[in-house]
């Protein structure tokens with residue numbers, strides 16, 4: 666599935682009818698920025714993660730409730746706990762590399778990789794990687810988004826844990842999962858820090874052992 670590079674999927678994408686519109690509908694009315702409420706009552710880590718995520722209404726588009734993870738990323742002990750929790754959740758399945766999705770996913774993926782003693786492979790927007798790539802495209806509001814990974818990214822370490830910051834409509838994670846297979850990797854699991862359940866993204870990666878630290 667190779668197409669010319671287009672704007673990658675992200676809330677930074679233009680407004681229209683499609684995933685962003687779904688996202689806006691799920692976000693509900695915009696309020697002032699504040700902590701994300703955890704749906705996972707009784708899960709202490711999820712609640713502390715929720716307290717470190719800032720809901721930013723109308724960013725980058727009117728109606729989008731942006732999950733700003735920068736307070737969590739700046740909290741060293743909590744970031745380490747999140748990375749350890751993700752690593753522990755997938756340790757049984759056994760992974761030997763972590764693939765992180767541009768750009769915030771890189772930060773989480775690298776933390777998980779370091780705590781697991783494995784390396785990290787970046788899944789990037791089209792045109793950013795210097796070597797031979799495999800490419801996957803998926804639907805955005807206007808046209809398609811394209812992401813890439815190095816064709817030999819999983820040549821040495823094949824059992825892949827896929828990590829991103831937020832699961833929204835699932836298009837990004839589904840395309841990244843395709844890339845892992847196209848590049849010869851074996852996808853053994855996936856984790857996101859936050860899953861926006863109202864958007865149903867999990868259904869796009871139905872075969873994946875997908876874990877979310879926090880579901881809202």
Ligand code: AMP
Nearest residue numbers: 675730731732831832833834835836837
């Ligand atoms: P999607 O493909 O719709 O699941 O979107 C997931 C990608 O877009 C992830 O890489 C996220 O970083 C980003 N994203 C989507 N929606 C949001 C949101 N509400 N807040 C923060 N990031 C988001």
